[in-house]
Amino acid sequence: MPRKARPRPPRSRDSAYKRLFSHKDLVADLIRGYVDPGLADRFNLDSLERCNGSYISQDLRGRENDIVWRVKVKDEWVYVYLLLEFQSTVDHFMAVRLLGYIALLWQDLIAAKEISQDGTLPPVLPIVLYNGDRPWSAPTCLREHIASPIDLLAKFQPDLRYLFLDENRAPTADGLAVRNLVAAVFALEQTPGLEAQRRVIAALRDWLADRRDLKVVIGTWYAESLAPTGLPGRRRSARISLDEIEPMMATRILADIERQKAESAAQGHAEGMIDAIRRLVESGVLSLSVARAQVKALLKDHQISGKLAKEALGKLA
Numbered sequence: 001m002p003r004k005a006r007p008r009p010p011r012s013r014d015s016a017y018k019r020l021f022s023h024k025d026l027v028a029d030l031i032r033g034y035v036d037p038g039l040a041d042r043f044n045l046d047s048l049e050r051c052n053g054s055y056i057s058q059d060l061r062g063r064e065n066d067i068v069w070r071v072k073v074k075d076e077w078v079y080v081y082l083l084l085e086f087q088s089t090v091d092h093f094m095a096v097r098l099l100g101y102i103a104l105l106w107q108d109l110i111a112a113k114e115i116s117q118d119g120t121l122p123p124v125l126p127i128v129l130y131n132g133d134r135p136w137s138a139p140t141c142l143r144e145h146i147a148s149p150i151d152l153l154a155k156f157q158p159d160l161r162y163l164f165l166d167e168n169r170a171p172t173a174d175g176l177a178v179r180n181l182v183a184a185v186f187a188l189e190q191t192p193g194l195e196a197q198r199r200v201i202a203a204l205r206d207w208l209a210d211r212r213d214l215k216v217v218i219g220t221w222y223a224e225s226l227a228p229t230g231l232p233g234r235r236r237s238a239r240i241s242l243d244e245i246e247p248m249m250a251t252r253i254l255a256d257i258e259r260q261k262a263e264s265a266a267q268g269h270a271e272g273m274i275d276a277i278r279r280l281v282e283s284g285v286l287s288l289s290v291a292r293a294q295v296k297a298l299l300k301d302h303q304i305s306g307k308l309a310k311e312a313l314g315k316l317a
Contacts, residue, residue, distance in 0.1 A: 016224035017084050017131070021067055023217050024048050026181055027080070031071075033180040034165055035125070047072035051079070068105065076116065079105065079124045086131045095142040098126050099160050126162035131189070133168065140164050176200075179207045185218065188226060195287045197226075205242050215242040270304045274312045281316070292316050 020026055028045040051068040069080040081102060083094075091097065102124050109115050115122065130136055139145060142160040149157060167189045175183020184204050191197045201222070208214045219242040274295065281291045292313055299309040 014084065014086060016221045017086070017129075018067065020185070020217060020221045021082055021084065021129070022050060023214065024050070025211075025214060026185075026217070027069055027082070029175075029180045029182040030082075030127075030129075030165075031080070033175040033183050034170065035127075035163065039125075042073050043078070044072040066101065070122075077122050079122055081105065081124055081126045083126070083128050084131070085128055088132055088134075090132065090134055090136055090138050092138045093145065094128060094138050095140065095145060095160055095162060098128070098162050099142055099158060102126060102160070126160070128162050128164050130164065130166045131168070135169075136164060136166055176203070181207075181214070181218070185221070188222065195290070201242055201245055208242065212241065216240070218242055219245050270298075270308055273298060273304065274308060277312070278315075288316055 021030070028048055031040050031043060031045060048069055048071050051070055066084070067082040069082065070077045071080060072078075081098070083098065083101070085091065085094070105124065106121050109122065128140075140162055142158060146157050167186050169190075170186045172183045172187040172190065176187060181204075184200055184207075187200050188197055191200060204218060205215065208218075216239055219240045222242075222245055223240050277291050277294050281288065295304075295309055295312045295316065298304045299306065304312075
């Protein structure tokens with residue numbers, strides 16, 4: 001069962017997501033992991049091309065959160081229209097918007113003579129990637145927006161469906177098992193605690209040992225769109241690799257521990273220091289093993305009694 005979406009502070013992250021899905025490997029894993037396997041298996045993912053050439057009009061190029069790719073099926077191109085939807089509210093008429101954007105794409109391809117020799121238009125796979133906290137409630141089929149016409153009008157009504165993916169609720173376990181990069185991105189979105197996020201980032205570093213380009217793309221996305229404010233050692237808007245993220249996270253985790261311990265110690269409450277550690281465990285910032293190590297360190301420094309340490313360690317078992 002996917003985790004419930006957690007609220008996050010608002011921030012400008014659109015450009016980070018656009019860079020993420022402007023990378024061929026991420027788009028390939030998005031298709032592998034989240035498009036119907038019967039369809040995805042027919043795509044030649046090695047042929048993926050970003051469509052930002054002169055034949056894409058200013059109307060589409062100017063759309064900040066829309067990315068167009070194309071991929072070969074046998075000898076024919078299929079276009080993938082990826083719309084990144086990060087509004088706080090659900091757009092009820094998303095299917096209507098997409099119909100307009102896809103019509104613009106086809107018009108551009110016609111004008112540039114980028115269509116099949118037989119004059120047919122290329123098929124389009126529309127994907128809406130949603131990042132909001134509210135569950136998506138909009139219809140994914142255009143026909144649901146159109147009032148039921150009399151029988152003789154039914155055949156004249158347009159139709160369109162889009163593939164909807166909710167980052168906060170998309171399944172990730174199967175994808176993580178096969179090292180799917182997009183599944184790892186979704187898992188980071190769904191993971192509330194720094195310690196748990198750090199485990200996903202460590203796995204990504206292992207998968208991408210020889211791919212600095214991807215480590216920078218995903219590391220910068222994490223720092224700009226998901227990392228807690230105050231991640232130490234990072235200049236604003238600087239690009240950053242996953243290799244740099246993990247030690248920064250460790251520094252932040254330890255700083256949070258020391259801050260909460262210091263606040264409790266200043267108040268003269270040994271129990272407060274234990275409560276601070278417990279809260280960090282409950283929020284997912286600390287793993288149980290690190291929490292036990294912190295309790296033992298407090299005992300060694302004579303900041304808590306042996307009895308209190310024993311009780312705390314028992315509860316952290």
